[in-house]
Amino acid sequence: MADIGYIALFLALVASIYSAVAYILGGKRRIPQLVASARNSLLAVFGLISLSVILLVYALVTHNFQLEYVVSYTSRDMSLPYLLSALWAGNDGSLLFWGWLLSLFAAVVVLQKREFGQELVPYASAVMMITQAFFLLLLLSVSNPFQKIPFPPADGMGLNPMLENPGMILHPPALLAGYVGFTVPFAFAMAALLTRRLGDEWIIAIRRWTLLAWLFLGIGLIIGAWWAYVELGWGGYWAWDPVENAGLMPWLVATAFLHSVMMQRRRGMLKVWNMVLIILTFSLAIFGTFLTRSGILSSVHTFSESALGPFFLTFIGLSFFSALALLYLRWEDLKSEAELESFISRESTFLLNNLLLVGATFAVFLGTVFPVISEAVRGTEISVGPPFFNQVNGPIFLALILLAGVCALIGWRRASTRNLIRHFLWPLITALILGIALFVLGVRQWLALISFSICGFVLFTILYEWLRGTRARRRMRGENYFKAFWGLIITNRPRYGGYIVHIGVLLVAIGIIGSSLYDVEKEVTLQPGETMAIKDYTLTYEDLDFYETQSKVVVTATISAYNHGEPIGKLMPEKYFHRSYEQPVTEVAIRSTLCEDLYVILVGWDEDATATFKVLVNPLVIWIWIGGGVFVLGGLIAFWPERRASPILRQTKQGRG
């Protein structure tokens, strides 16, 4: 069985190389038969990799301990969902999953019906198949998931108990789908450069692909943060760890790209810049895949040591520099069709947004790779901690949020001052009232006051914009408010989906601001019956319990919690000691409300049941997860196909945005 999986991967490698070559020759010499055969072998690649994924999953589910991978990541007592998730628990399996996703996306690209941009498909497919061949090469050489071991053991080593969380089932696939998805827009961009078809075609062809990849990556990041928060027991959700940064960087650049393509679509501007952004996004996505596995950076995330490093660096270097070289060769064809007319215009807010997003990415990149650079240059490793990232990115993100508000109300080309005043007056007044209200309610930190007022301002601009649109529609069509609002969203999904995404990001920002400026933390050692107080909460430690299940010993502390003296229930932080696994697992107790989370960690205990707890009150954290949900909703609305069969090319279309 395992041999079949390996052979399938080998055949897939041959087929992907043939496909890439045939696509390029067929496209260049215009031989339809060759292009058709390239397409068939692309589909064969998908079939072959699917076969080996099925075989690996089968081996995982049936406990085929002849395979090293199955031994390393599963055991007989694991439930089916976690057995399946073992496909991406390890290095080799997750690379196979990566390759499979790419072949799936490539198959969808060639099977998709499209009215224009068809000429780009052969070249784009060739680029995807080259990338595919690279990953297959890794799977066949240094990272073979079908590696056998000479003496199969009776049971496997099992999954790290820390990974037994729904996050394990959702977080890695979402993140990987995001990374892989950026290959498609990159491939179309390269195809546009190669064929000199540098108009709107490629931009239209990839809009939804970019959105999808960006959405997946965003979902992956949010779920990762949630997982860290509920499982790891240190009270936070983001630590600026290199591996987290690796996911954030392509997401930030892709965000910039999603905004700047609008400039190209509407005004024919920033063509070179868009190319640069998509090249960067792709390179950073590959870099992220690499960083998660290389172990070159001291991350607290743990890596398996592997020989992947040189392969990845070569591939990133080759693709990055050849893409830039190609871009340089086509420089003349990418002249901007329009000029910026005014500072006060939507164009300039987009420019600023791009500059800030790329600036933030650059700062994160520098901070992430700084230990490696300093080691190489000065011989000492220097790391920069979370304060660096927070200090740089805090103001940048705040400015970005402010821009999201300004941008919604400002017109393209040139906005008149009178219009500006008319549109901004109410949101500004409301934001000011919000700021004053917060001050009266006792918020005194100026940073919190400013940030919350900015968030309020942006929220009001979006709501105000919706109100104006709904009103206009109601007047024109005589619909009621609800119907008019619904119609507004449905007829212009990209735009209103975008606004909803902005609201989601705002809510996330509110959660982050609240929890990082107002978190309270206490560590106490209590005897049974003793009480501690934190903020408005009183916690009484009742007792300590031990019980055994089939696979583990569980230690549970019972705490009665009171808020302003009112009982709010029992909290039970726990610690698990798995039989098959050395390290204990902390299960935190969290009580979430819309206002704040009460977060209790059982740190340790004595024989006489004296126990030590770490207790945190994290305000507004729940809004990060709610905002994540809103973000996904908005993204899906923007992603959903428009009723109109195809978007119209810019030359013939009138203002819409």
Next chain:
Amino acid sequence: MLRKKRFLIGGMVIILAISYLGFVGFQSSVTYYYTVSELLAKGSSVYDQNVRLKGVVAPGSVEQESVGKVLKFTIVDGEESLPVIYQGVVPDTFKAGGEVVVEGQLDATGVFQAHKLMPKCPSRYVPQQQQ
């Protein structure tokens, strides 16, 4: 042309602002990363300076009166070793014989006072695992 220049200047101002933020943030959070022997070779120049130290927890050296109290252990790399004192939550992944990164200061008595303890568990790909 004049307009273009103005945009260019605007862009430069923003880039400078970001660099300034980066510089200030950098200065306040820069931490040197040493192995045990590197740190000892620095001598008294690193006393009371915030640094990260990596090494292995010497087997049999871990001492903790009771859970939640002060944790004492010896960190080693090759031949050199250093006593470490840490007060705080001990992560689940901490164990004798394992690789560890500690952050804190070396005091004049030659004891490393750690305020952060970050164990690593090698040979295992774990997507989410911090502090």
